[in-house]
Amino acid sequence: MTRNYSHVYTHTYRLTAAQCNAQSELAPAMLVQQIIEVSTEHADLLGIGFERLRHDDNLWVLSRIAFEMKRYPRLLEHYSLSTWIEGYNRHFSERNFEIRGEGGEVLGYARTVWFSINMTTRRPANLESITEIARTISDHPCPIERQGKIRPVNPPQTVHNYTFMLSDIDVNRHVNSARYVELILNQFTLDTFDECFLSRFEIEYKHECHFGKQVEVCSAFDRDATVTAIMLADTPICLARSILTMRDKKLSFDNQ
């Protein structure tokens, strides 16, 4: 089988002390911020970024992220995020990622799903008009499972209240996508993250949330994962599944 591996874009980073979490690693929320950053850069380079969509009065909206890591980049490590478009249809586009550490070691993979909506109506736009996407598809492998449906557990086992403040709001005047990841992982203790690491994470962004809104962050352990719902009264803002693995357990990817 011939594979088309072109149209892969790579951004290289070095993890500084100021960016590290308590475990001297790249924090999962910072990984999410960099996934968004690299997506934006690549879409702009391909001519299918926010500028192109604005032409039709549309914009990109991040709907889902799933990632699996066998370990996270460490303090002072050079690491890279490579991204490519796996496919698209009229409703959404699928963009994948490969995260590599020093010396090219594969540390993990991510899958993201992006919708396009109309800026005025806030209704889904038809991606078929963006014909430029067709020539950007890559067959680069992404050997992690697609995200499953996330069902909140009722009643939750832990609930925290949080009111969104100035520092939580991003350039779109909504709550920052990476900030939700921090609130979700804040349901865990420091001891838990010293013993375990986040080996798989899935998040589904359901509704936008704004400055001053008070939400409940509700979590419950369900089979192998912690399921978290951030709720604005009865409206789910986002849903997440977090799988933690003991740090001494060795993980690998099948198709590496």
Place this chain on the structure above:
Amino acid sequence: MTRNYSHVYTHTYRLTAAQCNAQSELAPAMLVQQIIEVSTEHADLLGIGFERLRHDDNLWVLSRIAFEMKRYPRLLEHYSLSTWIEGYNRHFSERNFEIRGEGGEVLGYARTVWFSINMTTRRPANLESITEIARTISDHPCPIERQGKIRPVNPPQTVHNYTFMLSDIDVNRHVNSARYVELILNQFTLDTFDECFLSRFEIEYKHECHFGKQVEVCSAFDRDATVTAIMLADTPICLARSILTMRDKKLSFDNQ
């Protein structure tokens, strides 16, 4: 007068959308993170970084930051932080910064004060043994005032409770220095930051704080500034003065 402008280190950045705040600018807390980042890089280059201090069982501790900005770097703008050491004595070292925007426009200046403490005793170390600092002094001008003493206002006008969670802890296992800045500015509303910007900010880090601790963020308006104290019971963790200026007001630096 002959000025020694060597020993100035510059790091260039570009402000991505994912890093912007709600005003499409570099957030003050991110500026503080980058001030720490660039300080670390420069000290390492000069051979007076954490590695050198560890040799004597000491470490650097950031004690104070004061900065003045006439505006903040904007979305997609290339900007730079230049840093140099103004002076040192046996107790502390003073490191300054110049922040420039696209085309070299001076956007602001910062002053920082760093102590060294012994890792074991947590007592102040004597910087005179780090003779390497002497040959790194620069006369580069920094036309903003030194930080004054910050006195908390009692009783405060607004108080928020906050418990430090997983995402607030940094590589030293303390609360992240930039996170305090977010909590302090979270005392303001989004509307306030749409109308005004933080033209001068001073922070004094008094005590380390840890995971799970619940603090009170206490603010009061005093003459031209908002004075904020982050208190762990009766112990001040940090003190800050924030001066906001209307966005349409033009500011300049005398010695530019």
